[in-house]
Amino acid sequence: xxxxxxxxxxxxxxxxxxxxxxxxxxxxxxxxxxxxxxxxxxxxxxxxxxxxxxxxxxxxxxxxxxxxxxxxxxxxxxxxxxxxxxxxxxxxxxxxxxxxxxxxxxxxxxxxxxxxxxxxxxxxxxxxxxxxxxxxxxxxxxxxxxxxxxxxxxxxxxxxxxxxxxxxxxxxxxxxxxxxxxxxxxxxxxxxxxxxxxxxxxxxxxxxxxxxxxxxxxxxxxxx
Numbered sequence: 001x002x003x004x005x006x007x008x009x010x011x012x013x014x015x016x017x018x019x020x021x022x023x024x025x026x027x028x029x030x031x032x033x034x035x036x037x038x039x040x041x042x043x044x045x046x047x048x049x050x051x052x053x054x055x056x057x058x059x060x061x062x063x064x065x066x067x068x069x070x071x072x073x074x075x076x077x078x079x080x081x082x083x084x085x086x087x088x089x090x091x092x093x094x095x096x097x098x099x100x101x102x103x104x105x106x107x108x109x110x111x112x113x114x115x116x117x118x119x120x121x122x123x124x125x126x127x128x129x130x131x132x133x134x135x136x137x138x139x140x141x142x143x144x145x146x147x148x149x150x151x152x153x154x155x156x157x158x159x160x161x162x163x164x165x166x167x168x169x170x171x172x173x174x175x176x177x178x179x180x181x182x183x184x185x186x187x188x189x190x191x192x193x194x195x196x197x198x199x200x201x202x203x204x205x206x207x208x209x210x211x212x213x214x215x216x217x218x219x220x221x222x223x224x
Contacts, residue, residue, distance in 0.1 A: 001110045001222060003191070004166055007159065009150075009175030010117035013195055015127060016095045025089040026082075030075065042067070053118065053149055054180050060120065060144040084122070091126045096133070099215035104136045106223050114139040116159050116173070118149045118180060139163060150177075151184030160188070174218065178206045193218055 011017035020039045027034035046067045052058045058066075068082040075082075107113060113136050117124065121144050128134040141159045143149040148158070156173075160166065171190040175181020178194055183206050185192035194208040195215065202211070212218045 001107075002170075003111050003172045003222070004170040005112050005114065005163055005172070006107055006222070007114045007116050007171065007173045007185075007190075009173075009177065009181045010115050010119050010124065010127075012097070012176040012197075013174060013181070014097060014100050014115070014133070015131070016097060017090070018093060019090075021093050022086060022090040025093060026085045029085070029089075032075075042071075045070070050118075053143075054151065056149065056152060059147075060149075064120070083120075087120060087122045091123055091130065094127045094130055096131050097215060099219065101132070103215045103219045104133065106219050108136055110223070112138045112163070114141065114159060114163065116141045116150060116155060118143045120144050150180035151187065153184065153188045156184055156188035156190070172209070172222075178203050178208070182206050182208045193221075 008014055020036065023039060023042065024034045049058065049063045049067055053060065053063050064083045065079045068079040068086075072079045072082055104113070115124070115137055117140070119142065121142050124140055124142055125134075128137070128140070139159065139162050141155060141162065143155055146155050146158050148154040150156075160168075160171070168189045169191075172193060173181060173185030173190055174193045174195060176195045176197065182192045182194050186206070191209040193210040193212060195218070196211050197213055199213060210218070210221060212221065
């Protein structure tokens with residue numbers, strides 16, 4: 001194989017992240033019918049926060065607090081309680097993307113694997129365990145722990161250090177987000193693969209080494 005290390009993003013690269021379904025499950029447990037309209041309103045707050053987080057303008061703690069502030073006030077609870085309940089629900093409904101398990105099995109023994117995610121600590125271990133994926137990964141690098149989020153090269157340098165500073169030409173970053181995953185990988189000097197399931201147009205100035213529309217397609221490139 002061309003690579004000694006394959007690094008993966010987590011959400012929408014290995015795992016489905018159906019936030020609406022997770023919110024509906026969480027709120028149903030509180031006796032609330034959480035509608036698509038409620039979700040749309042939540043996303044007007046949540047989405048810009050993730051951009052700020054990736055840009056290093058706010059911390060993971062800020063993001064967790066602000067996104068649930070209105071609901072915490074409405075339900076007379078804490079943002080911390082709502083975050084925990086949401087992540088519990090997301091862990092419960094977690095499923096793998098098509099081809100993820102097959103890809104892991106194909107790469108296992110051929111190259112080492114790691115995860116670099118901007119997601120939160122609470123969700124990662126339980127999700128890997130529930131999907132039977134824990135043993136495939138040598139390292140799981142989580143922005144909340146490191147204190148730096150993708151695309152900042154700092155989190156990639158942290159990962160490379162943990163990996164024993166492998167030759168960068170032998171490392172591939174795979175992810176669905178052109179800004180955090182692909183640009184981050186390019187900036188640190190490693191090859192990148194954009195998982196572009198919905199065939200979005202390529203973004204000017206961001207040129208991945210590979211673009212695939214499925215994990216099966218990536219498998220056929222890697223195990224050629």
